[in-house]
Structure formats: C-alpha cells, structure tokens
Amino acid sequence: MTERSDDTHRFAEMALAALKATGLSATPRNYELWFAHAEGKNPALSAHIQKAMDETGKVSQEMADKLYDQLVQHNDISNDVINLVTRFHTEVTDLWDLVEKTGESTSGHNKELTNLSEQLRESTNSYPAVGTLLEGVLSVTKNMMAENAKLENRLAASAEEVTNLQRDVEAIQAEAMRDALTGIANRATFDRSLDKHMNEATEANEPLALVLSDIDHFKKFNDTWGHQTGDQVLRFVADVMNSNVKGKDLLARYGGEEFAIVLPGTSLENAHMLADRIRNAVESRRLRKRRTDEDLGIVTMSMGVALLREGESMESLIDRADSCLYAAKRAGRNRVMDENEYEALAQTDEKGVA
Structure with missing residues (x-):
C-alpha cells in the first residue's frame, strides 16, 4: 500500500472516530466535512471546528451543515x-x-x-x-x-x-x-490567499496587514429599499474598493456586507491610510436607485486594521482585525480603527474603570 493510501485510510478513520465522538450521524456530508478537517487542507474549516470543540465540546448538526455549505460544498x-x-x-x-x-x-x-x-x-x-x-x-x-x-x-x-x-x-x-454578486474574490479564495501570504511574509520577514470592513446600517438599506437595492450597494462598494487595491493586494467579500483586504508588504500605518482612503471614496458618492432615480443617500463603512504578529495563526489575525472593526462601530461608525488605537482605547477604558 502506498504512503498516499495509508494517509487516506488514516484520515478516514479519524473522520469516523470524530463523528462518533461528537454524536453526529455518519452521513456522506458529515463524513466529507470531517475528512476535510482531518486532512488539514482547509484551515478555515479546521479553525471553526476547533473553536466549537473548545467552547462546547461538540459540533451541532446545524453548525456542521452550515460549515459544509460554506467551506466544503462546490458541487x-x-x-x-x-x-x-x-x-x-x-x-x-x-x-x-x-x-x-x-x-x-x-x-x-x-x-x-x-x-x-x-x-x-x-x-x-x-x-x-x-x-x-x-x-x-x-x-x-x-x-x-x-x-x-x-x-x-x-x-x-x-x-x-x-x-x-x-x-x-x-x-x-x-x-x-469569484463572488457571484460582486465579481471580486470570494471567502474561499480569501482563506487560501491569506494563509499563503502569511507563510510568505513569515519566511521573508516582511509585514502583512489585514483590513476587515463592514457597511454601516446595511440592514436598513435592505429593509427600506429591498434586497435588489442592497445588492446594488454591495456592487458599488466592491467597485470602489477594487479601484483602490493594487498589485499583490487581495480584495474579497468576507461574508454578507463584510469585505476583507489582504495587504502583503504593508505596514500598519499604510494599511490604515489605504482603508481611510477607501472609506472617504465610498462616503463621497450619493447613490440613486436605478429604476426610479430615487436618492438613496450615502454609504459609510467601518474598518478594522491589524498587522500579522510573529507565530500568529490566521484565526488570531482575523479576530484582532474583527475586534478593531467592531470597536470602530462602537465609536460611532464611519471610521477606521487599527490595533494600536484599539489597544490605546482599551487601556483608557481600564483606567476609567479603575
């Protein structure tokens, strides 16, 4: 038996054992999900599963179905x-x-x-x-x-x-x-590219910045004007962001109204400047509904910026950028917050509490 065959059988045994341990049925979808996790070639999937196991000690069928649809299935x-x-x-x-x-x-x-x-x-x-x-x-x-x-x-x-x-x-x-709606990179491409760029940055001892952004009050657009207009807003934001992304930089739709930018060889300061330039460009244009020419107002975005740290995992980098993003929202939205500002704000809050 070849080494490849041995690995395949080992992954299969690990997948079945994991299914049994979590109490999930050994359906083809569940088996495929856990085989992909055991094989270790889908870091985003493994990160979600490990997080769930650490927090609750199990993975529900609902979560398994969601992970399969988002990260495994491409029928x-x-x-x-x-x-x-x-x-x-x-x-x-x-x-x-x-x-x-x-x-x-x-x-x-x-x-x-x-x-x-x-x-x-x-x-x-x-x-x-x-x-x-x-x-x-x-x-x-x-x-x-x-x-x-x-x-x-x-x-x-x-x-x-x-x-x-x-x-x-x-x-x-x-x-x-590609993301079917906006035409930019999709979540799966983002996961693969971020992992690749992180490895390259570590080997070359170069900086790597990550920007996570979210359209402010996007639900209001959908509720007020309908999902087609919401799609129009998403495409508009993607076009503006894409026009500001160059070279090896990667723009991706992270999910829903969230977007991510991977910036190889970019310092935290320069990443913050780029994010703020994009935020200004989005805010500077008023949108009009295509069919009726009604004024939709302006779109604003909140953004968080983090820099890769030595030995850091992909999940950790994303979590830190995400924390900065939601701190920007809590601070009033329509702003960029990087990790230095976030840490300074956290220290100020601690002193205030004390």
Whole structure:
C-alpha cells in the first residue's frame, strides 16, 4: 500500500472516530466535512471546528451543515471539472490508441518494404516480375502517406480540443474564485490567499496587514429599499474598493456586507491610510436607485486594521482585525480603527474603570 493510501485510510478513520465522538450521524456530508478537517487542507474549516470543540465540546448538526455549505460544498464546480477531466481523458486515450495503431501500421509497412527490397535485389536471377514488385512498393508507400496524413489531421484536431479544454478549465477556475454578486474574490479564495501570504511574509520577514470592513446600517438599506437595492450597494462598494487595491493586494467579500483586504508588504500605518482612503471614496458618492432615480443617500463603512504578529495563526489575525472593526462601530461608525488605537482605547477604558 502506498504512503498516499495509508494517509487516506488514516484520515478516514479519524473522520469516523470524530463523528462518533461528537454524536453526529455518519452521513456522506458529515463524513466529507470531517475528512476535510482531518486532512488539514482547509484551515478555515479546521479553525471553526476547533473553536466549537473548545467552547462546547461538540459540533451541532446545524453548525456542521452550515460549515459544509460554506467551506466544503462546490458541487456545481466539481461537476464541471469532472466533465472536463472526463473529456480530456477520452481525448488523450483516443489519441494514444491512434498513435499506437499508426505505429503498428507503419511497422508493418516497413516490413513489407524490406521484403520487397530483398526480392528486388534477387529479381535479375530468380524473380523476373519486377513490375509487380514496383507496384507493391508504390501501394505500400501510398498507404503510409495516407496513414501519416490521417495522424496529422487527428493531431491537429486533438490540439484544438485540448486548447478548448484548457480555456474551459481556466474559466471554471476563475469562476470558482469569484463572488457571484460582486465579481471580486470570494471567502474561499480569501482563506487560501491569506494563509499563503502569511507563510510568505513569515519566511521573508516582511509585514502583512489585514483590513476587515463592514457597511454601516446595511440592514436598513435592505429593509427600506429591498434586497435588489442592497445588492446594488454591495456592487458599488466592491467597485470602489477594487479601484483602490493594487498589485499583490487581495480584495474579497468576507461574508454578507463584510469585505476583507489582504495587504502583503504593508505596514500598519499604510494599511490604515489605504482603508481611510477607501472609506472617504465610498462616503463621497450619493447613490440613486436605478429604476426610479430615487436618492438613496450615502454609504459609510467601518474598518478594522491589524498587522500579522510573529507565530500568529490566521484565526488570531482575523479576530484582532474583527475586534478593531467592531470597536470602530462602537465609536460611532464611519471610521477606521487599527490595533494600536484599539489597544490605546482599551487601556483608557481600564483606567476609567479603575
């Protein structure tokens, strides 16, 4: 048994044991969820499960379903990818069969040519029907040319098909990474990118900043104007934020009306300046309802900024940025608060209490 097989069986046993320990049914969804957790390749999923286990000692079925829907399930994408892989496999198999068949045919033609050449050398003394031999040589040559032309045409068609498959795979991959409503990166892409950039920042000993932002009073937009107008607001905010994000920076829809920006190689001060520039840009434009041209007023945002610390986990970095975000909301909204301001505010509160 290979090492990969051993790992797979070990993960499967761990998943089943965890399901039994939590009291959840061993349904395919629950099994897939715990297998992904045991495999350790979905840090966001593992963080949520570990947090729940630490706090309550269990994971409810409701939470398991929510985690599966948010962080595991991609059936529509998976089906497309499976279909593409199947087409690709069929194409390569057919091409290989043709090459193998053509190779056998060419080998047979070569044997015929060799035999005919031997007979031609002997024709003066023992085989007077030279004309017949020459006709045989011409026939074999024509057959070889036809086989080669067939192979060339098939290779050209296969190359075109492989190119189309590559474009389809790239399109599906890009779609899987985007939020359907706003067109920016989705939560899954954010989780993978943040983990990658954190590792790179640690190895290069460079700063990494994280900005979490939230649209103020977003529920009011939905309740007053309807969800379609709410979607319009989300797209507007995403467009404004995206126009201010450059290079390796990543903008993602974190969830609902929350957005996140990963800023590699960026200090806390510069991240704060960027966040405040975005906040001002969003606030400076009045929105109007598309169908009726009604004035929707202005949109404001609250933002929290944190800087990666040595040896810090992804969950810890997100929690600190989130704490800054909600401190900004408590302080009156429509503002940016970084972790230095947050800590200074916390110390002031402690002294006031004392």
